[in-house]
Amino acid sequence: MSGIFLGMPVHAPRGVGALRGAEPFPVAARTALANTQLRRNLGHATATIRAKRAAVVSELDDWEELRRAGEAIKTATMTRLDEHLEQLERAFTARGGTVHWARDANEANEVVTRLVQATGEREVVKVKSMATQEIGLNEALEAVGIAAYETDLAELIVQLGHDTPSHILVPAIHRNRSEIREIFLREMAGVDPMLTDEPRMLAMAARAHLRRKFLSAKVGISGANFAVAQTGTLVVLESEGNGRMCLTLPQTLITVMGIEKLVPTWTDLEVFLQLLPRSSTGERMNPYTSTWAGRHEGDGPRDVHLVLVDNGRTATLADEIGRQVLNCIKCSACMNVCPVYERTGGHAYGSVYPGPIGAVLSPQLTGIEDNASLPYASTLCGACFDACPVRIDIPSVLVHLRAKHVEQQREDHRLPSAEALSMAAASWVMSTSTRFSAAEKASRIGRLLGARRGRITMLPPPFSGWSASRDVPLPPRESFREWWAGRGGATS
Amino acid sequence: MRIALFVTCLGDALFPDVGKATVMLLERLGHEVVFPDRQTCCGQMHVNTGYQHEALPLVRHHVEVFEPYDVVVAPSGSCVGSVRHQHAMVARRHGEERLAARAEGVGARTYELSELLVDVLGVEDVGAFFPHRVTYHPTCHSLRMLRVGDKPLRLLRNVRGIDLVELPDADQCCGFGGTFAVKNADTSTAMLADKMRNVLDTRAEVATAGDASCLMQIGGGLSRLRAGTRTLHLAEILASTEEVVA
Ligand code: SF4
Numbered sequence: 001m002s003g004i005f006l007g008m009p010v011h012a013p014r015g016v017g018a019l020r021g022a023e024p025f026p027v028a029a030r031t032a033l034a035n036t037q038l039r040r041n042l043g044h045a046t047a048t049i050r051a052k053r054a055a056v057v058s059e060l061d062d063w064e065e066l067r068r069a070g071e072a073i074k075t076a077t078m079t080r081l082d083e084h085l086e087q088l089e090r091a092f093t094a095r096g097g098t099v100h101w102a103r104d105a106n107e108a109n110e111v112v113t114r115l116v117q118a119t120g121e122r123e124v125v126k127v128k129s130m131a132t133q134e135i136g137l138n139e140a141l142e143a144v145g146i147a148a149y150e151t152d153l154a155e156l157i158v159q160l161g162h163d164t165p166s167h168i169l170v171p172a173i174h175r176n177r178s179e180i181r182e183i184f185l186r187e188m189a190g191v192d193p194m195l196t197d198e199p200r201m202l203a204m205a206a207r208a209h210l211r212r213k214f215l216s217a218k219v220g221i222s223g224a225n226f227a228v229a230q231t232g233t234l235v236v237l238e239s240e241g242n243g244r245m246c247l248t249l250p251q252t253l254i255t256v257m258g259i260e261k262l263v264p265t266w267t268d269l270e271v272f273l274q275l276l277p278r279s280s281t282g283e284r285m286n287p288y289t290s291t292w293a294g295r296h297e298g299d300g301p302r303d304v305h306l307v308l309v310d311n312g313r314t315a316t317l318a319d320e321i322g323r324q325v326l327n328c329i330k331c332s333a334c335m336n337v338c339p340v341y342e343r344t345g346g347h348a349y350g351s352v353y354p355g356p357i358g359a360v361l362s363p364q365l366t367g368i369e370d371n372a373s374l375p376y377a378s379t380l381c382g383a384c385f386d387a388c389p390v391r392i393d394i395p396s397v398l399v400h401l402r403a404k405h406v407e408q409q410r411e412d413h414r415l416p417s418a419e420a421l422s423m424a425a426a427s428w429v430m431s432t433s434t435r436f437s438a439a440e441k442a443s444r445i446g447r448l449l450g451a452r453r454g455r456i457t458m459l460p461p462p463f464s465g466w467s468a469s470r471d472v473p474l475p476p477r478e479s480f481r482e483w484w485a486g487r488g489g490a491t492s
Numbered sequence: 493m494r495i496a497l498f499v500t501c502l503g504d505a506l507f508p509d510v511g512k513a514t515v516m517l518l519e520r521l522g523h524e525v526v527f528p529d530r531q532t533c534c535g536q537m538h539v540n541t542g543y544q545h546e547a548l549p550l551v552r553h554h555v556e557v558f559e560p561y562d563v564v565v566a567p568s569g570s571c572v573g574s575v576r577h578q579h580a581m582v583a584r585r586h587g588e589e590r591l592a593a594r595a596e597g598v599g600a601r602t603y604e605l606s607e608l609l610v611d612v613l614g615v616e617d618v619g620a621f622f623p624h625r626v627t628y629h630p631t632c633h634s635l636r637m638l639r640v641g642d643k644p645l646r647l648l649r650n651v652r653g654i655d656l657v658e659l660p661d662a663d664q665c666c667g668f669g670g671t672f673a674v675k676n677a678d679t680s681t682a683m684l685a686d687k688m689r690n691v692l693d694t695r696a697e698v699a700t701a702g703d704a705s706c707l708m709q710i711g712g713g714l715s716r717l718r719a720g721t722r723t724l725h726l727a728e729i730l731a732s733t734e735e736v737v738a
Contacts, residue, residue: 025676026675026676026677026678026679029676029678029679030678033678033679033682039682339664339665339667339683340676340679340683343679343682343683344679375542376671376672376675376676377676377679378669378672379632379665379667379668379669379670379672379680379683380540380632380669380670380672381632381636381665381669382632382633382635382636382637383632383636383663383665385636386636396581399539399540399542399578402540402541402542403539403542403543403544403585404542405542406541406542406543406544406545407542407545410545419541420543423538423541423543423546424543424546426533426537426538426546427535427538427543427546427547427549427550430501430532430533430535430550430553431532431549431550431553432530432532432553433529433530433531433532436501436504436532436533439505440504440505443505455715457716462674463674465673465674465675465677465678466673466674466677466712468677468681469677469681469684469712469713469716470673470681470684470709470712470713470715470716471711471712471715471716472712473506473507473708473711473712475505475506476506476507476508476509478508479504479505479508480499480503480504480508480511480512480527481499481504481527481529483508483511483512484511484515484527484529485529489515489525489526489527490524490525490526490527491526491527491528491529492526492528492560
């Protein structure tokens with residue numbers, strides 16, 4: 001690997017990129033839950049994509065086998081990731097491209113900034129890319145006076161609205177068309193002041209705006225959905241064709257990619273080209289699939305770079321249970337079926353990766369202490385696992401990360417929290433039936449306290465969150481075991 | 493058949509009627525029920541809150557209590573899910589390979605109520621009578637961890653007098669999620685609101701499910717609204733007869 005000793009795997013550094021939220025999930029969620037427009041948009045959009053996905057998935061009678069194939073290929077690739085990465089580097093370099101390695105977000109931003117500065121350009125056009133959002137590339141470029149223009153329609157809306165994306169695939173899922181019209185009127189130079197909120201008119205306005213950028217930009221920046229190690233080929237899937245413009249028109253093309261995006265061969269790629277479109281947009285086939293390897297005389301960009309980013313991935317790979325999360329192909333099926341995401345939207349997760357995948361990926365990339373509330377942002381209902389095209393067992397990883405969080409606090413010798421104390425107490429009580437039945441009797445005091453006509457309507461903190469919206473059943477006069485004993489039933 | 497009842501801690505302390513109904517039902521069908529009275533709790537709440545270390549003694553205790561029995565039933569999809577899918581994992585995390593193997597054995601012999609009735613005992617018509625309008629919520633762990641499928645519905649369809657109505661968006665989570673309901677109370681309530689709207693849209697008198705915990709969530713919300721729809725565990729409906737109505 002270019003002979004650099006990488007040392008101990010590091011987490012994604014603080015102070016750069018978009019992996020950490022300003023508020024813990026329950027607090028951030030409150031804002032979203034109160035936004036009725038957002039709730040309506042999200043409910044409508046996720047239900048529509050869910051139905052589309054379900055329909056195209058049910059067309060294939062070998063869908064389960066495809067999922068298993070996807071899981072197997074990704075798992076096998078991860079166990080030999082180092083070899084595959086070196087193979088990719090050799091193949092990409094042999095075809096005239098240049099490979100750069102970046103340990104974290106800062107290094108990646110430095111590499112890209114240096115490459116853009118070397119061209120002397122002050123503007124770049126971008127293909128929708130999660131990796132560049134993760135590392136905060138636009139901000140890093142802006143800091144040295146380089147403007148990065150997003151060209152994916154939804155990303156453009158987000159960028160012009162000085163906003164952050166809330167969904168992997170539909171970044172502006174939280175906006176409706178009248179809001180989009182307002183953003184365009186306010187932010188788009190030279191837009192027709194008579195612009196209506198008709199989708200076609202909005203698309204036309206965006207197209208005119210973007211076309212000017214495509215034709216003038218000399219540098220393009222992209223991410224990659226996949227990289228085929230065997231041939232050094234990079235693959236981008238998109239549905240507008242704007243990405244293809246960015247990939248072909250500029251003279252310099254810089255691709256920023258997480259090291260986990262590899263597949264060994266084209267035969268492996270075929271599996272994912274079936275899994276991804278059906279899972280993400282609910283389409284049978286992806287509209288625009290661009291592939292390129294290195295440089296071609298007289299055709300496309302003359303200078304082609306690939307920046308391979310770690311940013312916490314090697315650290316994730318070191319966790320036996322957590323590493324399966326790196327198999328993710330960012331299809332967003334898990335968020336579309338997630339009942340929590342459907343109500344809170346993406347911003348509450350505080351990271352560029354929202355929904356169930358965000359809840360298991362962000363804490364692993366940053367280290368759990370920086371995203372400690374995310375693994376708890378789930379009821380463990382399991383809908384995500386069923387939808388995931390590469391069978392990532394998200395509920396099990398959530399449970400594992402919760403345990404890791406508790407174990408880490410214990411190791412750090414922090415003072416036990418009220419929760420830790422009550423869990424220890426409950427464990428002590430419940431590990432013998434004598435203590436348990438004594439506790440049952442004690443809980444019947446609840447019948448005297450706070451009970452109003454057969455229900456309890458108020459509990460003290462930390463349980464007040466429950467009783468704010470739900471009554472509590474009154475402890476019965478007689479527990480089951482008392483009834484059983486009274487009946488003289490068999491106990492062995 | 494001799495069947496050991498794991499009544500669950502919630503069932504023992506807060507919802508004894510669920511356990512009583514399970515006993516009545518199985519005895520009516522001609523089976524012998526045993527209640528190993530040293531039983532306590534499966535430890536699911538500990539595991540799902542991150543306290544696997546504290547869950548370990550509960551796992552060991554549960555395995556010791558239930559190991560002697562060939563068939564164990566629990567009227568809770570989520571506790572059976574914990575016994576079947578979490579116990580061995582907790583043991584392994586603490587390097588207790590032997591305990592893990594024993595836990596797997598107990599897990600394989602532990603059934604959720606509808607599984608026991610349909611798969612083990614081979615009955616779909618339990619001879620129940622329940623003359624009310626009922627809607628069924630398939631709880632997440634029954635649905636996705638245990639894959640009980642339509643077994644509970646098959647049992648309900650055979651209940652005489654019942655007016656069984658389909659719950660819209662039935663497979664959507666009710667928002668309980670154990671400590672989620674407290675840690676993320678606002679989001680939990682938002683999910684519950686949609687579940688209650690769907691329940692009320694059916695105009696059912698009774699919402700039923702195979703898990704007392706989810707029913708505590710749905711029932712707690714309906715009671716707060718004085719909605720006029722009550723919750724009953726599946727076991728209570730199946731135990732109901734012309735002589736003893738739930
Ligand atoms: S975790 Fe699975 S379902 Fe979610 S985005 Fe990744 S691949 Fe898709």
